[in-house]
Amino acid sequence: MVSINLSAQADYKLWLQYAKVQNTKWTTEYQSKIKGIFALGNSETIQAATKELQLGLSGLLDTKITVQQNIEDENILILGSKSSLNEETLKNLKNELNQINDEGYIIKTISIKNRKKMIIAGKTDIGVLYGVYNFLRLLQTNKSIENLKIVDAPKINIRILNHWDNLNGTVERGYAGSSLWNWQKLPDFIDQRYIDYARANASIGINGTVLNNVNANALILTPQYLEKVEALAKVFRPYGIKVYLTARFSAPIEIGKLKTADPYDANVKNWWKEKAKEIYKRIPDFGGFLVKANSEGQPGPQNYNRNHVDGANMLADAVAPFGGIVMWRAFVYSEHDVNDRAKQAYSEFVPYDGQFRNNVIVQVKNGAIDFQPREPFHPIFGAMPKTPLMMEFQITQEYLGFSTHLVYLPKLYQEVLESDTFSKGKGSTVAKVIDGSLNNHKITGIAGVANIGSDINWTGHPFAQANWYGFGRLAWDPYLDSETIAEDWLRMTFSNDENFVNPVKEMMLQSREAVVNYMTPLGLHHIMDTGHHYGPGPWVSNLSRPEWNPIYYHKADKNGIGFDRSKTGSNATAQYAPEIAKLFDDVKTCPEKDLLWFHHLPWDYKLKNGQPLWNGIALKYQEGVDEVASMQTTWNRMGNYVDETRFKEVQMLLNIQHKEAKWWRDACLLYFQQFSGKELPKGVEKPTQTLEYFESLKFPFAPGNN
Incomplete structure (x- = not known):
């Protein structure tokens, strides 16, 4: 009973385990340099920083740190922001303070009266808190703290989680239980989980949270709920986290008793103000907002023959006097335009470049369809230089096997962030667009659709915690390497033993490619089953809107497979800069990972490895299955490094993933084989069920499908 309880605690603590340092080399170094804490200032944030440092150091060093x-005093670790530091210390830190913004921090070994001391400082108290978490990370990952000089600051202003939580406690596309927010008990009951949520987010630099679903309920804006939102804001404030709300555009009608929500209507404008x-x-x-x-189906300005600028600017004017912003999502597609769903957001937003208020940021998904296992970067990122653009990544695994599949998503995030838009020549990466450096924007942002729920381990799968963690680290610095992030997370969450870290890190780094291979290889996309998006459904063709049907995306027939988005097809390639358009347009230069995204090709088209396309697709599906088997083999060797509960949990989940x-593999290949008319190539396992069997499967209660 005790071990189970301890394991549950380990799962709950995320990457803030603070387990005793096992290596005596590091223990000796740390204990010799840290005997106590001296905190300057008494704000709630400094108190939180001091408490976290005490908790972390006491656990890591296995001794009470006071x-x-x-x-x-000798070997004191000093905490303080610019306003609380004395002149001598400020002089010592002058160069470093000039290098950071208001959220940045300095960790430095300084000399006070000829005695060496470590200081964690910032321009503001929140910078100090971020510095504390980074300092603890150094110890958690067995890094030296000898003669430190770390100067760091976030490269993006707004680093935010989007919760798709509903007021009834369900979470749309949530696979880790119910909503964190207990609206019925708020505002008077403050769950410890809210505080731990804030701690976890602050530890990775997340500074904002949207509490409710993008498919919003207007009731969140009523006094009854605003009182509850206020209580959460109070909990999060010491940790530097602002609350945001999704605003339902029709709220003036639904809760304001107006007859219209037209953004040109004076009463509507006044209602929002x-x-x-x-x-x-x-x-x-x-x-x-x-x-x-x-x-x-969500209401908006187009209901009144207005456009996105009209709607966004009206709301922006309402919050501008208070320093608020509006994040206006670019995820739009119309049932009346069946040309190519991938083109629609670009068509609707690019003509309005430069027309939004300066406190509006347009939030764009990483790809043009919808959080697929792989998509080329969204063309909007290279096409709206006068408008601040905000990245929207999905952390929850809506199209990636839910929380039953181990998929390390920072590999996906990094792939997108490193993509070159060529909008201002070579080197115009997506990261430079969203951090504002490419087009000199002051307001910058990145959002992640949260994978957090009421499960004791927060995210449903122990390894899904790494996606929350990795999103935060890349939100702080979009140029980080996903391998570095994976290693830090493993060391902080499980063990510093190289025999564990190295093989499991490799397993994580290959996991996303494995999922692409067994779900949507070579540029296939959106062939998941309908509604719940659980499992394959390439045969689905009976939905009321064409772009809801998987057959719309793969277009498999006797002549071949793939969506022709080249200039001979929908010409979606023309939405990219000429250098990228040319690359994608030509089947010879189009990267094979995106091949069927941009081209409809015959089944016998020859791939770069000499294989015909049919064989290539089938072998990729098999490769994905084999990669999961390899992940299982790796994990099965890790029992000595992980507590029994987490070891068995991951083992069971990997078994599900392999199945x-x-x-x-079997469902997709049987379906596509009808059109190719070809045998499975050597090396691909034969299905044990029929296509009819796979088509008959139904999942009416799949989680996260509201």
Whole structure:
């Protein structure tokens, strides 16, 4: 019973385990340099930083670390922001303070009265808190703290989680239980989980949270709920986290008793201004609104023959006096345009470049369809230089096997961030677009659709925690390497033993490619089963809107497979810069990973390895299955390094993943084989079920499907 309880605790603590340092070399170094803490200032944030440092150091060093009263004591770790540091210390840190922004921090060994001391400092108290978490990470990952000089600051302003949580406690596309927010018990009952949520986010630099679903319910804007939102804002504030809300565009009608939500209507404008005033009176640091409008049936300005600029600017004017922003989502597609769904967001937004208010940021998904296992970067990122653009990644695994599959998503994030838009010549990466450096934007942002729920381990799968962690690290610095992030996470969450870290890190790094292979190889996309998106459904063709049907995307027939987006097809390639358009347009230069995204090709088209396309697809599906088997083999050797509960949990989940990878392979190949008319190549296992069997499977209660 005790071991199970301890294991559950380990799962709950995420990457903030603070387990005793096992290596005596590091223990000796750390203990010799840290005897106590001296904190300057007494704000709630400094108190949180001091408490975290005590908790972390006491666990890591297996000894009680106290807050000292005398700054001159030997081996004291000093915490303080610019306003609380004395002149001598400020002089010592002058160069470093000039290099950071308000959220940045300095960790440095300095000399005070000829005694060496370590200091964690920032321009603001929140910078100090971020520095504390980085300092603890050094110890958690067995790094030296000798003569430190670390100067770091976030490269993106708004680093935010989008919760798709509903007021009834369900989570759309959530695979880790119910919503964190217990609206019924708020505002008077503050769950410890809210504080631990804030700690976890602050530890990776996330500074904002949108509490409710993009498919919004207007009731969140009523006084009854704003009182509850205010209570959460108070919990999160010491950790530097602002709250945001998704605003339902039709709220003036639904809760305001107006007859219209037309953004040109004076009463509507006034209603939103008064609503903003009401919110900011309760929550002075309220971040602003996220809006999904005129997408998938959500109301918006187009209902009144207005455009996205009209809607976004009206809301922006309402929150501007209080320093708020509007994040206007570019995820739109119309049932009336059956040309190519991939082109629609570009068509609707690019003509309005430069027309949005300066406190509007347009939030763009990483790809033009919808969070697929792999998509080419969204063409909007290279096409709206006058408008701040915000990246939207999905952390929850809606199209990647839910929380039953181990998929390390920072590999996907890095692939997108490193993509070159060529919008200002070579080197115009997506990362430079969203951090504002390419087009000199002051407002910058990145959002992740959260994978967090009420499960004791927060994310449903122990390894899905790495996607939350990795998103935060890349939000802080979009130029980080996903391999570095994976290693840090493993060391902080499980063990510093190289015999564990190295093989499991490799397993994580190959996991995303494995999923692409057994689900959507060579540029296939959106062939998941309908509605719940659980499992394969390439045969689905009976839905009311063409672009909801998988057959719309793969277009398999006797002549071949793939969506022709070249200039001979939908010409979606023309939405990219000429250098990229040319690359994608030509089947000879199009990267094979994106081949069927941009081209419809015959089954006997010869791939670069000499294999005909049919064989190539089949072998990729098999490769994906084999890669999951390899992940299982790796994990099965790790029992000595991981507590029994987490070891068995991951083992069982990998067994499910292997079984479902075979399901994907068999169902898709049997379906496509009808059109190719070809035998499976040597090396591909033969299906044990019929296509009719796979088509008959139904999942009416798949999680996350509201």
